[in-house]
Amino acid sequence: MIILGINAYHANASAALVADGRLVAAVEEERLNRVKYAAGLPTRAIRYCLEAAGARLKDVDHIAVPRDPWARLGTKLRFAVRMPRFALDRIRVMRRFSGIREDLARAFGVDPQEIGATFHRVEHHTAHMASAYFVSPWDRAAILSADGLGDFASAMWGSGQGPQMRTLGEVTFPHSLGIFYTALTQYLGFWKFGDEYKVMGLAAYGQPEFLDEFRRIVHAGKGMSFRLGLRYFSHQTEGPEMTWRDADRTPVLGRLFSPYLERRLGPARKEGEPLGPRHHKLAASMQAALEEVMISLWRSLSERTRQKSLCLAGGVAFNCVANGKIFDQTPFERVFVQPAAGDAGLSVGAAFTVCHQLLGRPREFVMEHAYWGPAFSASKIRGALDSFGVPADEVRVAELEEKPLLESTAQAIAAGKIVGWYQGAAEWGPRALGNRSILADPRRPEMKEILNRRIKHREAFRPFAPSVLEEATGDYFEQTHPSPFMTFAYPVRPAKRFVIPAPTHVDGTARLQTVSRSANPLYWKLLRALADLTGVPVVLNTSFNDNEPIVCSPEEALDCFRRAHMDVLVLGNIFLEKRAASAVAETAGGIAGRTA
Numbered sequence: 001m002i003i004l005g006i007n008a009y010h011a012n013a014s015a016a017l018v019a020d021g022r023l024v025a026a027v028e029e030e031r032l033n034r035v036k037y038a039a040g041l042p043t044r045a046i047r048y049c050l051e052a053a054g055a056r057l058k059d060v061d062h063i064a065v066p067r068d069p070w071a072r073l074g075t076k077l078r079f080a081v082r083m084p085r086f087a088l089d090r091i092r093v094m095r096r097f098s099g100i101r102e103d104l105a106r107a108f109g110v111d112p113q114e115i116g117a118t119f120h121r122v123e124h125h126t127a128h129m130a131s132a133y134f135v136s137p138w139d140r141a142a143i144l145s146a147d148g149l150g151d152f153a154s155a156m157w158g159s160g161q162g163p164q165m166r167t168l169g170e171v172t173f174p175h176s177l178g179i180f181y182t183a184l185t186q187y188l189g190f191w192k193f194g195d196e197y198k199v200m201g202l203a204a205y206g207q208p209e210f211l212d213e214f215r216r217i218v219h220a221g222k223g224m225s226f227r228l229g230l231r232y233f234s235h236q237t238e239g240p241e242m243t244w245r246d247a248d249r250t251p252v253l254g255r256l257f258s259p260y261l262e263r264r265l266g267p268a269r270k271e272g273e274p275l276g277p278r279h280h281k282l283a284a285s286m287q288a289a290l291e292e293v294m295i296s297l298w299r300s301l302s303e304r305t306r307q308k309s310l311c312l313a314g315g316v317a318f319n320c321v322a323n324g325k326i327f328d329q330t331p332f333e334r335v336f337v338q339p340a341a342g343d344a345g346l347s348v349g350a351a352f353t354v355c356h357q358l359l360g361r362p363r364e365f366v367m368e369h370a371y372w373g374p375a376f377s378a379s380k381i382r383g384a385l386d387s388f389g390v391p392a393d394e395v396r397v398a399e400l401e402e403k404p405l406l407e408s409t410a411q412a413i414a415a416g417k418i419v420g421w422y423q424g425a426a427e428w429g430p431r432a433l434g435n436r437s438i439l440a441d442p443r444r445p446e447m448k449e450i451l452n453r454r455i456k457h458r459e460a461f462r463p464f465a466p467s468v469l470e471e472a473t474g475d476y477f478e479q480t481h482p483s484p485f486m487t488f489a490y491p492v493r494p495a496k497r498f499v500i501p502a503p504t505h506v507d508g509t510a511r512l513q514t515v516s517r518s519a520n521p522l523y524w525k526l527l528r529a530l531a532d533l534t535g536v537p538v539v540l541n542t543s544f545n546d547n548e549p550i551v552c553s554p555e556e557a558l559d560c561f562r563r564a565h566m567d568v569l570v571l572g573n574i575f576l577e578k579r580a581a582s583a584v585a586e587t588a589g590g591i592a593g594r595t596a
């Protein structure tokens with residue numbers, strides 16, 4: 001039985017395919033059409049999922065779409081009267097959804113009648129919750145979804161047992177933790193869609209001196225509830241407006257905060273205005289306010305469900321700084337965060353909702369890794385390299401067996417070189433987890449600045465992340481709960497902060513990826529080789545891209561390698577090294593004699 005999940009017609013379009021109860025493939029459309037946060041019908045993602053399953057569209061039994069126009073109809077109608085523009089926009093989106101069969105038929109060149117699949121509409125937060133619980137390792141768990149807005153709700157919680165989830169409550173529009181965070185992100189001068197994580201990084205630089213005021217902007221209620229101080233916001237009167245930039249088709253969210261917020265907190269930071277201590281304090285206060293509410297929700301959910309395991313999804317679940325506090329601040333002992341916690345993950349959640357909740361099929365799948373995207377065979381990689389035309393006088397190329405490949409890569413990293421690491425299947429979700437990664441030496445304090453200058457061109461305040469051998473997590477971090485999808489930030493042990501300064505943030509934490517041998521054997525072996533060479537089982541890991549979606553194909557990796565100031569590219573078993581030794585010149589002598 002084949003179930004296709006499709007998140008379509010809004011940002012983070014994606015597709016996922018479940019066959020006989022197991023996930024076969026999942027990918028965001030942006031990886032394939034190269035448009036960041038791509039919307040529309042994800043035809044390339046669907047095509048890839050079908051190919052991975054060896055199926056055609058007419059073989060699909062069920063198509064699950066994570067949007068339910070009938071959900072909370074009363075609330076929707078009430079607000080539609082107050083916000084006619086927003087209501088019209090919603091009606092337009094609904095029309096698109098009702099034509100999805102025809103759109104699919106057109107895109108795949110078949111007659112609509114040939115698509116025999118049953119179509120299912122899955123409510124937005126049900127799909128978020130399912131995207132975490134139904135692929136988690138547990139047979140019983142508490143579940144929480146929190147985001148900006150979906151089907152007119154911003155949070156939903158419940159419990160899972162076997163193949164069924166039970167919803168226990170929800171928070172509806174206009175109250176929303178996601179809208180709170182995005183509004184304040186805009187207020188702090190970050191207007192790009194998806195910039196919230198930047199402010200999360202900024203928060204570490206200040207103290208939450210405005211927390212009292214922020215408690216008026218958002219606060220936890222009794223039990224499982226929270227409220228926005230609506231005077232600080234404009235979305236409840238004007239509706240959250242989403243438009244699309246002509247230049248690159250990326251989404252733009254309209255202003256969410258009100259003039260009252262500026263009267264209370266001072267003028268909003270203009271885009272590009274220098275960041276100062278006031279902005280740091282504001283960001284810290286915003287993060288602290290979010291954490292207070294999240295901790296309250298988690299504690300209440302624990303009390304309500306009496307579960308020790310917690311499953312998280314929805315965009316707020318990307319707040320790894322808050323997530324890192326679950327273990328000290330709540331009774332939960334185990335947490336699973338869906339790697340595509342944002343709306344891309346809805347395709348997985350919708351498909352599994354149909355599989356279990358609707359069809360009652362027993363659970364037999366656990367998402368033990370995030371490598372569900374396209375993979376390219378050795379011959380395809382070789383072919384890409386041949387057709388790309390790498391000039392021999394500029395790049396040294398060697399095909400290596402696994403052991404010398406790992407040793408050469410570890411040596412390059414330890415020597416301060418910047419290494420593109422392209423292996424296996426692309427990651428599902430926004431994090432590079434060791435298959436489409438740029439790797440560097442975490443021991444060099446200057447590496448953050450070098451990476452920013454040469455490749456990433458990011459704001460200087462943003463931290464880079466480490467990957468660590470899972471079995472060494474406790475040696476370097478104050479928490480040991482696995483973080484395979486980079487969704488938790490933990491304090492680095494004080495004695496180790498000088499050992500891995502490059503990915504240690506200013507507040508002494510790091511957003512780590514724990515790497516197990518079973519989840520990614522080759523990446524695990526690379527960390528092992530690095531540990532043998534340097535004594536430190538950690539590597540700085542940032543996404544393989546340069547102001548674009550993460551590379552997917554070997555051609556894109558080669559193109560990024562050529563454009564960016566990278567020194568080495570490990571493309572499958574092929575080791576490419578630029579002959580101009582720029583990294584060595586910049587970083588030589590920075591590490592000699594330093595040990596763990």
Ligand SMILES: [Fe+2]
Pocket residue numbers: 124128147148149150314315342343
């Ligand atoms: Fe969502």
